[in-house]
Amino acid sequence: MIEPLDISHVQLRDRPLIVCDIDEVVLEFISPFTAFLRANNHDLLPRSFRLHGNIVSLLDGSEPGDDAIAAFQESFFGSQDLWQTPAERALETLEALSEDADVVFLTAMPPRHQTVRRTLLDRLGFAFPMIATEEPKGPVVAQLHGNRTLPVVFLDDIQRNLLSVREHVPDCFLVTMMANADFRAFAPPPAEGIVSANDWDDAARLIRKHIGRMA
Ligand SMILES: [Mg+2]
Structure with a gap:
């Protein structure tokens, strides 16, 4: 309980x-989070209804792992007043x-x-x-x-x-x-x-x- x-x-x-x-x-959320990712050499692509699997590196096209995505979200929410x-x-x-x-x-x-x-x-x-x-x-x-x-x-x-x-x-x-x-x-x-x-x-x-x- x-x-x-x-x-x-x-x-x-x-x-x-x-x-x-x-x-x-x-x-x-989606638009400012995308702007945040682009400022960090990544992008969010609208390919399906989720974040995981749709975040890609702008440098080499690789997809960050779960820990890296969690770190992005943590950093974004910590500075959300600058973005949202x-x-x-x-x-x-x-x-x-x-x-x-x-x-x-x-x-x-x-x-x-x-x-x-x-x-x-x-x-x-x-x-x-x-x-x-x-x-x-x-x-x-x-x-x-x-x-x-x-x-x-x-x-x-x-x-x-x-x-x-x-x-x-x-x-x-x-x-x-x-x-x-x-x-x-x-x-x-x-x-x-x-x-x-x-x-x-x-x-x-x-x-x-x-x-x-x-x-
Ligand atoms: Mg919601």
Whole structure:
């Protein structure tokens, strides 16, 4: 049994809840990570829906091993405030939705990088609470939502995370979306119970329809 996370910094009001992934949903990840790799003599090629196997050396075309890729990710997240930018219309859409719902960020980034991410989010104007954990997302959303009967929504670009939430919070409205169009083209089709949004305007329309129907 995994210990519940300390999420005491998240205070929910008596209204719908929107739990939102960050990388590729609120902040661009693929494009800035590609720029970071190019600054380090590598590139990320959109050949399939994964990082491993698609990172290549610009010097000799070789593919770095798992340890080297992990080192790149560690270095990128440590300096993410120099690279990452908001996904198109994420800020204004979340601000509008937050008039009717609580918004909480749930990111699978290692918690050791949460200070630099918090600083970046604040600088960009995303003043919503954040939980950073490498634990499966389903139990975290279940812990947040508890026994509430209010609508709950979860957005993410990774099907594994959406399926985890589907398992642990069966009444959650699940939305898949991804900022990067090159890699989105390789995304697996959404599983049963998951709806796909093309962009933030589309996501807002789906979320409002769900919240309105549940209200
Ligand atoms: Mg993501």
